[in-house]
Amino acid sequence: MENGVSCESNKKTTVLKDEWQPKIVMFCCNWCSYAGADGAGVSRFQQAPNVRVIRVMCSSRVDAVHIYTAFLEGADGVLITGCHIGDCHYVNGNEKTLVKYKFIKSMMDEMGIEDDRLQLRWISASEGQQFAEFVNEMVDKIKQLGPSPFRRPKVI
Amino acid sequence: MTKVQVGDKLIGWSTNEDVRSKGGSGGLVTAVFASALDKGLVDNVIILKKANQFEAVPVITSDVEEVLKSAGSMHMVISNQTKYLRLFENAATIAVAVKPCDMRGIREQQKRNMIDPDKVFTIGLNCGGTMAPHKIRGVVENIYKIDPSQVKGEEIEKGNLIIETLDGEHHTHSIDELEENDQGRRDNCRYCSIKIATNADLACGNWGVVGELAGSGTFVEVMTEKGAKFLQNAIDSGYAQVEPASEKSEGIRSKVNSVMLKMADKTKEQVFAAIEGNKLEDLRKELENCIHCGACKEVCPSCACGPEAKCTLYSDPTDDYDISLYHLIRFLHLSDSCIGCGQCSDVCPADIPLTKLYRRFANPIQDELNYVPGMDDRTPPFFVSKLEELE
Numbered sequence: 001m002e003n004g005v006s007c008e009s010n011k012k013t014t015v016l017k018d019e020w021q022p023k024i025v026m027f028c029c030n031w032c033s034y035a036g037a038d039g040a041g042v043s044r045f046q047q048a049p050n051v052r053v054i055r056v057m058c059s060s061r062v063d064a065v066h067i068y069t070a071f072l073e074g075a076d077g078v079l080i081t082g083c084h085i086g087d088c089h090y091v092n093g094n095e096k097t098l099v100k101y102k103f104i105k106s107m108m109d110e111m112g113i114e115d116d117r118l119q120l121r122w123i124s125a126s127e128g129q130q131f132a133e134f135v136n137e138m139v140d141k142i143k144q145l146g147p148s149p150f151r152r153p154k155v156i
Numbered sequence: 157m158t159k160v161q162v163g164d165k166l167i168g169w170s171t172n173e174d175v176r177s178k179g180g181s182g183g184l185v186t187a188v189f190a191s192a193l194d195k196g197l198v199d200n201v202i203i204l205k206k207a208n209q210f211e212a213v214p215v216i217t218s219d220v221e222e223v224l225k226s227a228g229s230m231h232m233v234i235s236n237q238t239k240y241l242r243l244f245e246n247a248a249t250i251a252v253a254v255k256p257c258d259m260r261g262i263r264e265q266q267k268r269n270m271i272d273p274d275k276v277f278t279i280g281l282n283c284g285g286t287m288a289p290h291k292i293r294g295v296v297e298n299i300y301k302i303d304p305s306q307v308k309g310e311e312i313e314k315g316n317l318i319i320e321t322l323d324g325e326h327h328t329h330s331i332d333e334l335e336e337n338d339q340g341r342r343d344n345c346r347y348c349s350i351k352i353a354t355n356a357d358l359a360c361g362n363w364g365v366v367g368e369l370a371g372s373g374t375f376v377e378v379m380t381e382k383g384a385k386f387l388q389n390a391i392d393s394g395y396a397q398v399e400p401a402s403e404k405s406e407g408i409r410s411k412v413n414s415v416m417l418k419m420a421d422k423t424k425e426q427v428f429a430a431i432e433g434n435k436l437e438d439l440r441k442e443l444e445n446c447i448h449c450g451a452c453k454e455v456c457p458s459c460a461c462g463p464e465a466k467c468t469l470y471s472d473p474t475d476d477y478d479i480s481l482y483h484l485i486r487f488l489h490l491s492d493s494c495i496g497c498g499q500c501s502d503v504c505p506a507d508i509p510l511t512k513l514y515r516r517f518a519n520p521i522q523d524e525l526n527y528v529p530g531m532d533d534r535t536p537p538f539f540v541s542k543l544e545e546l547e
Contacts, residue, residue, distance in 0.1 A: 065470045068484045072477045098543045106521045107488050112435030149436050152478060 022076035022142040024051045026135070027062045031089040032124045033081035039128025040135075047132040048139035051079070058082065059120075060093035064104055067118065071150040077117045077142040079134070084122040094122065116141045117148060160388045160398075164378045165406055167365060168387075168398035172224065176372060179227040180309075181362040184374035184396055185279050186227040188358070189251050191395035192386050194220050198277055202237070202252040209307045210289040214240070216250070234286050234342070236261050236497045238271075238457035246272040251386075255283040256353040257497040260530025261457025263355055264493055267536060268460035277386060280353020280379075282361025284312045284416055285345030288502075295339050300327050315419075344498030344511045347424035351416045352409075355531045357383030364401065364409030375401060375409055427512065428519060440478050442513060445506040448473050448482060452500035452510050458493040458529065459486075487517045492537045493529045494518040 028034040034055045040047060056062055059082025070078050080101070082094045101120050108118055119138060123131050160166075169182030176183045189201045203226035204212035214237065217223060237252060238261030244250060254262065259280050265271040287310075296304050300319055308320045316328040317340065334340040353359050359377040362370075376398070378384045390396040431438050450468060453459055461467075467489070471482035496518070500510035522528070525537050525546055537546050 063466075064485060064488050065466060065481065068481055069470075072475070072479075072481065072484075092541055095542050099538070099540055099546070102543065102546075103488060103491055103521060103538060106524075107491055107517050110435070110517050110520060111439060112431075149434070150478075 020143070020147070022050050022139065022147075023074060024077040024079060024139065024142060025070040025075045026051045026053045026079040026081065027056050027059065027066070028053050028123075029059045029061075029082040029089075029094075030055055030057045032083035032087065032122075033059075033131070035125035036081070036123040036127050036131040039126065040131040041128075043128045045129055045132035047135040050139045050142075051135050058088065058090050058093040059097040060090070060100070062097065062100075064100070067104060071113075071117075071148060074148070074151050076145075076148040076151065077119075077138060079138055080118075080120045081123045081131075081134070082120075084124055087124065113149065114145050116145060160378055160384045160391070162378050162381060162384055164384070165401045166376050166378070166387075166398040167369060167373045167401045167405065168376050168396050169369070169373045170227075171394060171397055175224055175227040180374075181365060181371060182369070182373040183227045184376060184390075185253055185281070185360055186224060187396040188279060188386055188390040189253075190220050190223045191390040191393045192251055192277065193218060193223060194395070195389055195393055197386060197389060198249045198251040200248055200250045202250060204253075209304055210293055234288065234498075234502065236455070236457045236499050238262050238265055239455060241265075241276060242270055244275075246275045249275050249277070251277040251279070253279045253281055254353060254356055255281060255286070256350040256355070257283075257348065257495055257530075258457075259353050259356045260350065260495040261497060263530040263533075264458045264495065264536075265460060267533065270460050277382060278353075278356040278358075280356025280359045282352050282359075282363050283345075283348075284351060285341035285348065287341050291339060295334060299329060299334070299339070302327060312416075342498050343427075343501065343509065344496050344515075347420050347427055347515075348496055349417060349420055349424075350528070350531070351413050351420075352377075354379055358387060361409075363412040364405040364407075366405060366408060375405060424519075428516060436479075439513070442508060443479055443483055446480065446483070446508060447506055448480065449505060450482075451503040451505065453486065455499040455503050456490070457497055457499065458490060458495055487514065489538070490514050491517045491521050492525075492527065494522075495530050 028037055037053055059080055062080050067078050082097055083089065085094055088094045105118065121134050123134065168184040170176045170179060170184060170187035175186050179186050192198045193201055200216050200218050201223050202214050202216050203223055205215045205226065207213050237258050241250065241262060242265060259278055262271055262276060262278065266273050293304050296302050296307055296319060302319060302321060306321045308322050311318045312331055315331055317331045317334060319327045331340050335346060352361065357380045359379055360374050362374060364375045365373045378387060391398060453467065467482045467485040471480050494514045496511060496515050498511045500514065504510055527534065527537055540546060
């Protein structure tokens with residue numbers, strides 16, 4: 001990245017040694033968002049390196065267990081991405097994600113976790129640029145929020 | 157003789173003089189159970205056997221005589237009976253008297269295909285709240301200065317807890333004052349919003365029974381076809397008598413209910429006032445004594461999982477999380493279906509106020525979706541497949 005492409009976003013995402021770096025877990029559905037991530041790479045859109053992508057077959061596969069485990073293990077943010085409504089490879093998986101997301105969100109709210117730490121976004125296979133933008137946007141937001149309150153002191 | 161129909165509001169009593177005088181309010185519930193057993197509508201009845209002045213033990217029986225003898229054991233067990241009913245695995249038909257929260261638990265299990273609605277007949281009893289036996293015993297001894305063995309009954313009326321002794325005297329004390337010192341009803345009962353069990357087959361109670369019938373008649377509202385059938389059976393077989401309830405009775409019943417609900421709303425606002433400071437830290441503090449015994453899940457009437465569930469299988473105490481996955485998953489899973497029965501707090505060996513915590517997560521989402529679990533057959537919101545179905 002140091003000798004990387006000189007583009008605007010480069011400034012924002014350059015890794016400085018002492019700056020605190022958030023850890024973000026991102027769940028991508030196999031059919032749309034993961035291909036979107038691929039597209040972002042192939043098209044060389046710059047994005048922050050703070051995101052760990054986990055591929056799942058469908059966004060509805062992401063359970064509360066995964067989300068809470070990520071937070072408990074020290075993630076500062078969790079992003080869920082899937083196909084646009086109507087495009088789900090499994091007919092209506094993403095609609096079920098929405099229902100689940102509503103409940104988890106309400107619970108996170110009640111626990112006093114900031115709204116930006118858990119986000120859901122639909123990204124199709126062709127939206128590589130949107131993927132990179134989403135990642136950069138969330139990394140910036142979570143950097144402003146600071147470490148997750150779930151994070152224990154011993155977690156590095 | 158007119159036929160009993162769904163929606164009828166009647167006042168009934170047992171024709172058996174012994175049952176009528178011994179029974180709580182005319183012995184109607186006993187009469188309906190006895191007649192149902194007698195005519196073969198059910199195989200078993202769960203009755204309450206009086207253990208002492210403040211406690212009763214649930215006993216399953218198929219003996220009509222025993223049912224009749226049980227009249228008057230008005231002291232309800234605090235424990236929610238839903239999970240016991242599940243133990244029968246729908247092998248027999250059972251009739252049982254329930255509090256509103258018992259019935260809500262049964263309905264939630266029915267939605268999850270764990271209890272067959274055809275196998276259970278329920279008579280709901282009005283409930284203004286329950287008291288832990290050891291607490292009420294202490295209150296009677298130390299505050300009312302009465303010998304506990306002399307207590308005949310207790311009632312909440314006009315903001316007072318009235319203790320009736322065997323010699324017919326009424327002793328009163330302000331319930332707010334008692335509850336300030338945690339000596340009144342159980343916490344969850346204070347903010348419970350269902351006082352009349354309209355989700356059961358028959359909704360019975362003494363609220364609204366006035367005039368000469370007071371104390372020897374029961375107000376009954378027929379809620380389902382099954383309820384109508386059972387009540388009709390009791391009348392036809394000569395076990396019970398009914399007369400239509402007057403409008404005055406009805407009015408008094410709903411007035412008592414609304415007074416109770418107002419009290420509950422007030423408490424709810426106090427208990428669930430917005431937490432100042434760090435909410436997560438607050439939760440962590442509440443749960444820090446948890447020993448992961450799993451008792452709260454075991455007794456939970458809304459939980460339909462077996463011993464191997466998501467909350468238990470994925471949670472490992474050696475993970476050493478501040479708030480374990482067990483709790484987080486259970487908070488989420490109950491956010492749509494917690495009925496606030498208070499069982500989890502009762503059984504917790506570490507005295508964690510679990511019901512309050514479950515309600516903290518359940519209140520906002522249940523209010524938003526206008527969903528009252530256990531009151532009707534609506535699909536639990538967590539199970540719908542489309543967000544639009546929630547509205």
